Amino acid sequence: MGYRHTKEEILEGALAAAFDEGLSQLTFGRLAKRLGVSDRIVVYYFPTKDDLISEVLVGVGMRLQATLAASLSEPVADHAELVRAVWPVLARPDADPVFALFFEAGGLAAAGREPYQALVPMLVTGWIEWAGGFLRGPASRRQSEAAAAIAMIDGLLLLRQLGGAETADTAARRLGVLGRRSAT
Amino acid sequence: MGYRHTKEEILEGALAAAFDEGLSQLTFGRLAKRLGVSDRIVVYYFPTKDDLISEVLVGVGMRLQATLAASLSEPVADHAELVRAVWPVLARPDADPVFALFFEAGGLAAAGREPYQALVPMLVTGWIEWAGGFLRGPASRRQSEAAAAIAMIDGLLLLRQLGGAETADTAARRLGVLGRRSAT
DNA sequence: ATCGTTTCGCAGTGACCACTACAAATGACT
DNA sequence: AGTCATTTGTAGTGGTCACTGCGAAACGAT
Numbered sequence: 001m002g003y004r005h006t007k008e009e010i011l012e013g014a015l016a017a018a019f020d021e022g023l024s025q026l027t028f029g030r031l032a033k034r035l036g037v038s039d040r041i042v043v044y045y046f047p048t049k050d051d052l053i054s055e056v057l058v059g060v061g062m063r064l065q066a067t068l069a070a071s072l073s074e075p076v077a078d079h080a081e082l083v084r085a086v087w088p089v090l091a092r093p094d095a096d097p098v099f100a101l102f103f104e105a106g107g108l109a110a111a112g113r114e115p116y117q118a119l120v121p122m123l124v125t126g127w128i129e130w131a132g133g134f135l136r137g138p139a140s141r142r143q144s145e146a147a148a149a150i151a152m153i154d155g156l157l158l159l160r161q162l163g164g165a166e167t168a169d170t171a172a173r174r175l176g177v178l179g180r181r182s183a184t
Numbered sequence: 185m186g187y188r189h190t191k192e193e194i195l196e197g198a199l200a201a202a203f204d205e206g207l208s209q210l211t212f213g214r215l216a217k218r219l220g221v222s223d224r225i226v227v228y229y230f231p232t233k234d235d236l237i238s239e240v241l242v243g244v245g246m247r248l249q250a251t252l253a254a255s256l257s258e259p260v261a262d263h264a265e266l267v268r269a270v271w272p273v274l275a276r277p278d279a280d281p282v283f284a285l286f287f288e289a290g291g292l293a294a295a296g297r298e299p300y301q302a303l304v305p306m307l308v309t310g311w312i313e314w315a316g317g318f319l320r321g322p323a324s325r326r327q328s329e330a331a332a333a334i335a336m337i338d339g340l341l342l343l344r345q346l347g348g349a350e351t352a353d354t355a356a357r358r359l360g361v362l363g364r365r366s367a368t
Numbered sequence: 369a370t371c372g373t374t375t376c377g378c379a380g381t382g383a384c385c386a387c388t389a390c391a392a393a394t395g396a397c398t
Numbered sequence: 399a400g401t402c403a404t405t406t407g408t409a410g411t412g413g414t415c416a417c418t419g420c421g422a423a424a425c426g427a428t
Contacts, residue, residue, distance in 0.1 A: 003374055003425070022295035027415065038376045049416060079358060100294040107291020110284040110345045111206035124346045147343065147351050148358035155339020159331065161294045162308045167331050174263060174332035187395070187404055211385065222406045233386060 005037060007045045014052060015059045019097045023104050026056065050115050057116070060101055061123040065130060067095060072134050079149035080176060082131065083156075086149075087177045090157060091168065099157045124150065152177070189221060191229045198236060199243045203281045207288050210240065234299050241300070244285055245307040249314060251279060256318050263333035264360060266315065267340075270333075271361045274341060275352065283341045308334065336361070 013035045018026050028049070032039035046052035071089035076082045089095070109120035132139075132146035152175065160168035172178040197219045202210050212233070216223035230236035255273035260266045273279070293304035316323075316330035336359065344352035356362040 005375085022297070024292075024295060024297065028417085029415080040377080041375055043417075044374075047417090100296075103287075103294040104291040106342060106346055107288040107294075108208075110287040110291075111208060112284075113206070113208065121346050121348070124343070125351070128347070128351070144354040144358045147347070147355035150347075151339040151343045151352070151355040151359070152336065153339070154342050155335040155337070158290060158338050158342065159308070159335045162290055162305050163312070163331070163334075164305070167309070167312070168335070170328040171331035171335040174328045175335070189405085212387085213385080224407080225405055227387075228404075231387090 005035070005041060010035065010037070010042060010045055011055055011059065014056050015063075018056055018060070018101055023053070023056070023101065023108070026052070028052075054115050054119060057105060057119045057123065060098070060105065061126065063098055064102060064123075065127065067098065068127070068131070075134050075136050077136055079145045079152065082134065082145070082149040083152045083175075083177050086153060087156065087172060090153065091160060091165070091172070093165075096161070100161060103158060103161055189219070189225060194219065194221075194226060194229055195239055195243065198240050199247075202240055202244070202285055207237070207240070207285065207292070210236070212236075238299050238303060241289060241303045241307065244282065244289065245310065247282055248286060248307075249311065251282065252311070252315070259318050259320050261320055263329045263336065266318065266329070266333040267336045267359075267361050270337060271340065271356060274337065275344060275349070275356070277349075280345070284345060287342060287345055 010031075014026060014031055017031050017034050021030070028039045028042050031052075032042050035042075042052070046055070067089065068086060071086045072082075076085060090099070105116050105120050109116040128143065128146045128150050131149055132142040135142040135145050137145070156168050156172055156175075156177065159171055169178060194215075198210060198215055201215050201218050205214070212223045212226050215236075216226050219226075226236070230239070251273065252270060255270045256266075260269060274283070289300050289304050293300040312327065312330045312334050315333055316326040319326040319329050321329070340352050340356055340359075340361065343355055353362060
């Protein structure tokens, strides 16, 4: 019947736990209890806390990229068009936990805590490069347009997390991201 | 000659410690050792950790508002003009620790941790109202323009923290916030 | 049957944390 | 002199945490 748990299953459980309780509550003991598993098996697969956190962060990054990719099909001309295309998908309540986790990781990175400081900037630059692939024009222009789009998206999403969905929507409308009709 | 320490002095020391080491490293013991003081006196003035954190966050908010106020004198027309006026002051290396602290607090708030979840949104809405005072036009328009400006500023500053100053500057240029000449 | 991998239990380490109880100084003020 | 606020010491509580050692199972594959 196979072993009870693979590394991937435990990692998925860690992702879910992080979404539910935040990165700061992600400990060996809590995760093991949540999975109904001995904490020894968690340590068996993730020998140090950094190992666990790092793989969780990579998983968060992939989920975010997948969320973005779901809203982008055709290439766009500039950052404004990119944000317009992406925002309706990102500004949905079911996406909020993903970004809450991202902002928590970003805050820990800003505070200089490892491994966040090393990993989160890599995620961000990765998204910028990836988003640049959906833009038209010369390469250098695509990168800066993508950086502008990421800045706008992050700002609006942070405002959504901290100021509420309505405040973020009014800001999005003023920035030409959203039409007169709200969607949240 | 007066007592050796007032509450304000300890609070200032806590601010400085938070800027240096981050909120997560701000503990009674570390703060006391940093100030060359018994940890009992810290607890004497700030009976619980929440008391300390709350007052530190208020102090951070005031510093941020002071930083913003230093770059705003005349009222502006819209969010674009506001961001253009404020950005050169915010995008300076000596302001980075303040925003690192803000993003750390924002991340903890996004993670649902108290007292951050209760306090940081109040700071953000306070800034929006305050920034609205520097805008022209009817009240409702001023609020949404201010929210748009805060979103752009936060996004650019987060990109600055996580993606580096150069990436943030190129994004700012694309967003019409910065001229062709860099300033960082 | 054997071997390596996986799973668990038990027990513990050393560190840090917020917070407390109690006593005793020291200073400021009246 | 007396009263109160301030400051420190000593010593502790109870909790969480990452991490470790050791042994014993259960399991898969050969």
